[in-house]
Amino acid sequence: MLSPQIIDLLIKGLIDTLHMVAVSGAIGTLIGLPIGVMLAVTGRGELLQNFAFNKVMGAVVNMTRSTPFIILVVAIIPFTRLIAGTSIGTNAAIVPLTVAAAPFIARVVENAVREVDRGLVEAAQAMGATPFQIITKVLLPEALPGIVAGLTLSAVSLIGYSAMVGAVGGGGLGDLGIRYGYQRFLPEVMLAVVIVLIVLVQIVQSTGDLIARRVNKRNLKS
Structure with a gap:
């Protein structure tokens, strides 16, 4: 049976984890989305x-x-200190999480955009659409279901990464599992952390799948 103190720590760890994942995911998307689009449209024979x-x-x-990821966290400690002012804690952990998320999201977006039917692009070009119009009015809307699915996968990966930064003082559920479950030999705490992480991943995955289905034009037409 978990004590009230451990339950409070679990709640705080969950909030810290959600904070890290949400902020790093948002910043990673802001960076990775345009990079992914540019990678897709600057390839051989592309727009x-x-x-x-x-x-x-x-x-x-x-x-x-x-x-x-764990090597990345250590390798960019000077950069993390420059941005966050420290290399320890929840806010500091957001820096390596963002650095890891941005290129992953870029590749996800690139693949989703590349899967758009080239016939749609050619039709838009025939009607005199500019490259910017094609990207914003054709490529991104058509690739949206794939992008949403990819962002969901990114969020799930970030949850796992956020647990890993607990090993280097990053805070969140991973830090709680390391400090109490492992170092203090409290297996019930480790089990509770694992269960919370599993539930969190399931919620994120189910929500992402639902949104992807909702924005899929093919499903709407059927």
Whole structure:
């Protein structure tokens, strides 16, 4: 049976985790969404073909994505201190979470945009639409279900990452599990943290799937 103190810590840990995931997810989307769109439209034979930009930006995205998260957290500690003023705590954890989320979201968006039927783009071009109009009126609306599904996957990954930063003093449920469940040998606390994380992931995944179905034009037409 969990004590009232542990329950209070669980609630605080959940709030901290939600804060980290929400803020890093929002900032990561603001950064990753335009990068993903530009990667999609600057490829070979695409709307705004630009080999130099596509190769350089693609390489940066790949390098960041290929770095294991726990190594990334340690590697960018100086940058984290520069941005957050500290390398410990919930606010500090948002920095590496955002750095990890942005390139992941960029690739998700890129893939979703690339899957849009080229016939729609060609039809828009035939009607005299500008590249900006094609991106905002054709590509993004058509790719929206895939983008939503990808953002849901990103949020689920961020929940897992937020638990990992607990190992380096990042706060949240992961920190609670490490300090009380592992270091103080309280397996019931560790179990409670795992259950809360599982429930949180299920809620996020179900909500994302629902939104993706709602914005899918094919489902609306049927």
